[in-house]
């Protein structure tokens with residue numbers, strides 16, 4: 001419900017902007033040529049960070065992070081200046097999927113077809129969202145909700161259910177390596193004269209990602225267990241599949257539900273006790289309250305896991321990166337796999 005309301009107000013905003021640029025706001029259009037730089041715009045922090053590593057000290061490029069530090073990527077709504085920023089970008093790097101439906105709408109309405117818009121989800125094999133490992137007594141809640149829009153009974157509806165792909169592709173360092181290559185190619189295409197520098201920088205950065213990948217493999221190999229419990233959403237599917245880990249979670253993907261029912265919480269407490277789970281995780285973007293409740297009832301300790309959806313303002317100011325945030329997960333895993 002909330003999303004369709006947002007969608008309506010966003011569409012109204014978008015047509016306003018198009019009207020504005022169509023009526024000859026030449027001062028806005030000239031902004032790009034004034035600084036003589038190639039404008040690269042990214043939606044999420046991870047793509048900003050990858051582009052930053054590839055660009056290095058090269059001064060030809062102006063890099064913009066659209067979702068400011070601390071912004072929630074699933075409820076983000078672009079402002080008029082964000083829309084103009086996207087329309088004027090030479091290179092746009094975005095994730096795609098439901099989370100960023102608004103990017104596609106801006107691109108569809110954009111008359112400037114000269115920009116290079118790269119949807120990261122187009123460059124990787126997508127995984128279907130999973131619900132099997134979700135601890136909830138209401139597994140069919142989702143289908144019942146949607147059946148209001150259809151006349152079919154629930155059985156038919158389930159058969160016709162559209163496949164939902166998980167959008168959190170960056171959570172796997174192995175996929176991140178491919179995405180860095182994709183970003184490097186896009187930036188090199190926009191600034192051919194510095195292409196060698198970008199490829200060299202990307203190569204060095206990929207080596208760091210390979211080290212991170214090896215570190216995860218060795219920590220996981222040394223672990224005594226292979227299942228973690230998240231009293232939270234679960235945006236780490238690609239990471240878990242890559243490393244052969246298993247999980248229990250309160251919600252699949254990035255559900256808009258934020259508070260599990262008391263029955264779900266008591267199921268998680270039971271699971272934690274049954275399997276002597278040492279750590280109950282929550283994500284950097286979430287409230288730790290549910291993890292704390294479970295911790296009070298069991299021997300498990302609450303611990304934060306980094307999904308790298310966004311970055312906090314403090315971490316951003318301290319120069320943290322995708323790699324440094326992911327390294328926190330190495331420590332998180334060492335405790336949770338004991």
Ligand SMILES: [Zn+2]
Pocket residue numbers: 074168235253254309
């Ligand atoms: Zn998410």
